[in-house]
Amino acid sequence: MNIVISNKICFVNNFLIPISKLTNSAVVKFENTKITSLISTNDNTIILSIAYNNNCAVSETLVLNIPDVNKLIRILSVIEGADITLEVSKNNISYTSTTVRFKYHLFEDGIIVCPKLNMSRLEELDFDGRFNLPFVNIQNLVKGSSIATDSNKIYLTYKENNVFGELTDKARPNVDSYSINISDTYTGIKINSSIPLNFEIFRIISSMRFKELKREFSSKTGVYIFTADPENTNVKFVISALAN
Numbered sequence: 001m002n003i004v005i006s007n008k009i010c011f012v013n014n015f016l017i018p019i020s021k022l023t024n025s026a027v028v029k030f031e032n033t034k035i036t037s038l039i040s041t042n043d044n045t046i047i048l049s050i051a052y053n054n055n056c057a058v059s060e061t062l063v064l065n066i067p068d069v070n071k072l073i074r075i076l077s078v079i080e081g082a083d084i085t086l087e088v089s090k091n092n093i094s095y096t097s098t099t100v101r102f103k104y105h106l107f108e109d110g111i112i113v114c115p116k117l118n119m120s121r122l123e124e125l126d127f128d129g130r131f132n133l134p135f136v137n138i139q140n141l142v143k144g145s146s147i148a149t150d151s152n153k154i155y156l157t158y159k160e161n162n163v164f165g166e167l168t169d170k171a172r173p174n175v176d177s178y179s180i181n182i183s184d185t186y187t188g189i190k191i192n193s194s195i196p197l198n199f200e201i202f203r204i205i206s207s208m209r210f211k212e213l214k215r216e217f218s219s220k221t222g223v224y225i226f227t228a229d230p231e232n233t234n235v236k237f238v239i240s241a242l243a244n
Contacts, residue, residue, distance in 0.1 A: 001058075001062065002086065004056035005085075006056050007083070007231075008076060008081065011054075014231060014235075015037075016072065016076075017208075018207070021203075023040070025066060026069055026112065028066055030064070033053060033055065033057045036052070044115065045200075047117055048236070050236070051234045052233050053234075065111060066112075075104055079095065079097070122225070127216040128188050128189045129158075129216065129217050130217075131183040131186040132212050133214075135206075135210055141182065142206045145178070148176045153168065153198070153242060154198075155168065155194040157195075164182065165179065166178070166179035167199060196242040224239050224241065225237070
């Protein structure tokens with residue numbers, strides 16, 4: 001069976017690279033013009049649901065168990081051309097042209113475990129707080145992490161429409177801190193306490209290409225969804241608040 005990947009560079013940058021930041025193996029599903037994956041970090045603290053809008057549809061649903069996403073990125077990067085045609089057999093992906101030829105073997109079904117998360121039900125939660133987060137502010141947070149190196153937590157504090165992000169660890173004494181205003185677009189319930197999150201989510205997001213990130217949360221469940229829409233792609237990160 002042949003599959004055509006439209007806009008190879010966009011597919012690699014906006015789909016495969018975000019996946020590679022969380023895990024090195026993933027189940028990728030091709031269905032009509034959608035290419036999707038649901039993955040998580042090894043400790044399941046961050047879950048990623050990602051969908052790529054492919055211009056070329058597949059004739060039947062196809063599920064690929066990718067054992068090494070970074071290797072696949074390197075392989076695709078040496079192929080010239082915007083749109084590429086790959087041949088998929090039972091246990092491998094292959095490509096042949098006048099200049100490049102490769103065969104990349106896949107895992108069998110069941111070896112890669114996907115998160116047990118129903119995104120449709122998750123989106124039915126009562127999200128009572130929202131704000132937009134410009135990409136430049138994420139970059140500034142990551143730069144500031146070189147100052148506060150003793151913790152991998154970020155505390156979010158809400159004051160009227162403003163959201164402040166502070167890198168520190170309030171559960172430990174004498175920990176350096178770094179804080180900036182990351183958004184002035186907050187709407188929702190009044191929150192009086194600082195809420196800690198795993199800062200790794202911002203490091204991962206900083207590797208992507210987008211102008212603005214949308215963030216919404218459910219105060220009852222402590223679930224946060226970060227949404228970005230880089231070219232041809234929809235990205236949703238799901239994360240839960242940490243204990244102080």
